[in-house]
Amino acid sequence: MKILRAYKYRIYPNKTQEVLLNKTFGCVRFFWNYQVATFRTYDKETNPNVKFKTSTELRKEFEWMKEVSAAAIQQKEIDFNQLLKQLFSKTRKKKIGFPSFKKKKGRNSFRLPNQKFKVIGNKIQLEKIGKIRMVIDRELPDGKLMSVTISKNPSGQYFASILIETEVTPKTKTNKEVGIDLGIKTFATQSDEIEIDNPKFLRKSQAKLQRLQRHLSRKQKGSHRYERCRLKIARLHQKISNQRNWFLHNYTTFLVNNYDRIFIEDLNVNGMLKNHCLAGAISDVSWSKFVSILEYKCNWYGKEVIKVDRFFASSKTCKCGAKNDDLKLSDREWTCKSCGVVNQRDLLAAQNILNEGRRSLGDLTDAEAEVTKPTKRLKSEMSSFGIKI
Numbered sequence: 001m002k003i004l005r006a007y008k009y010r011i012y013p014n015k016t017q018e019v020l021l022n023k024t025f026g027c028v029r030f031f032w033n034y035q036v037a038t039f040r041t042y043d044k045e046t047n048p049n050v051k052f053k054t055s056t057e058l059r060k061e062f063e064w065m066k067e068v069s070a071a072a073i074q075q076k077e078i079d080f081n082q083l084l085k086q087l088f089s090k091t092r093k094k095k096i097g098f099p100s101f102k103k104k105k106g107r108n109s110f111r112l113p114n115q116k117f118k119v120i121g122n123k124i125q126l127e128k129i130g131k132i133r134m135v136i137d138r139e140l141p142d143g144k145l146m147s148v149t150i151s152k153n154p155s156g157q158y159f160a161s162i163l164i165e166t167e168v169t170p171k172t173k174t175n176k177e178v179g180i181d182l183g184i185k186t187f188a189t190q191s192d193e194i195e196i197d198n199p200k201f202l203r204k205s206q207a208k209l210q211r212l213q214r215h216l217s218r219k220q221k222g223s224h225r226y227e228r229c230r231l232k233i234a235r236l237h238q239k240i241s242n243q244r245n246w247f248l249h250n251y252t253t254f255l256v257n258n259y260d261r262i263f264i265e266d267l268n269v270n271g272m273l274k275n276h277c278l279a280g281a282i283s284d285v286s287w288s289k290f291v292s293i294l295e296y297k298c299n300w301y302g303k304e305v306i307k308v309d310r311f312f313a314s315s316k317t318c319k320c321g322a323k324n325d326d327l328k329l330s331d332r333e334w335t336c337k338s339c340g341v342v343n344q345r346d347l348l349a350a351q352n353i354l355n356e357g358r359r360s361l362g363d364l365t366d367a368e369a370e371v372t373k374p375t376k377r378l379k380s381e382m383s384s385f386g387i388k389i
Helices: 015-039 055-061 063-067 070-087 206-217 224-258 279-285 287-301 345-360 376-385
Strands: 002-012 108-113 117-120 123-126 130-135 144-152 158-167 177-182 186-190 195-197 261-265 304-308 333-335 342-344
Touching (some): 002 144, 015 055, 015 063, 015 108, 015 144, 055 070, 117 144, 177 345, 186 345, 206 224, 261 287, 287 304, 304 345, 342 345
Parallel strands (some): 177 261
Antiparallel strands (some): 108 144, 144 158, 177 186, 186 195
16 A cells, blocks of 8 residues: 655754755745735725735745745645635534744744655755755655655754655554553553553653743843753753654554554543643643554554544443443542442453444444453563553
């Protein structure tokens, strides 16, 4: 199966190339903000017909925009037109918000099509910028180069994300299934009794982050000391993000390698974030990103992700069928009044998600699914990934 896959590499431009890259970021940002400002002039009575200027017209009006590649601005024009199309689409299920202005201090990026860049050895050649040194930590596969996105994060690091059309071989079938209950105390509890600890990367760095933010509040905005302190905070945030991505990619790869069907709960994360007592912990645990990564990896490698209805009471329903409506969030185990069995809340939820998912697919009747316990091979593989059980 052919898919579009992005390979991201760190690049190290010299001083001259940094100036050219920042000019390109600025021109692309200026074009986007100009279009957003034009969009906001719309008024049903006074200005019903908003006219957007094309990238060619703006390049003629502002001579300094000709210093950078026209293709980068044209790609941003395509993005803006696509956003307007999606914004007013009547068939789109999930509505998107109105376009907002881009900031200079945030993440900056621009995209070039395949005709405007080349990968030559350990360097990438960009139009009007030249060859930039690139650290290739993994080889690019054979395939058609589609585009490259050059980005700069708030901590001042530059990256090149190369999109390539490549062939992906499906993973071998294992004939195993698993139900997963996502949580805060433990990141995930599997139906085969594997528990994945919540790494809490943000919580572990919170004291250092608070200290740096206090230092930043005492600096004069715009000064060199303010900028140095801001960079320290940005680098710490980048470290937390890298740790979280490393953990999520390792765990999702483990699941795709060892299970054919993965059953998870269809969580309403946006609704949960409205609970201010748990919003920080929910954001730190990154359930949405975990599900997103798991879905595209399963799509690549021929595995399945099945979502169970969010209103199914997985934690409150005993194996005998009795339901405990008095269960609180703080109760980690409870005794069934009907059969007297002591249920571990998270493990019970994972096994119920597995059974309910099978039931929804017609693979399970009233009989319970057989729960397989983790083998030594599974545990050793998880340890090799660096995942704490």
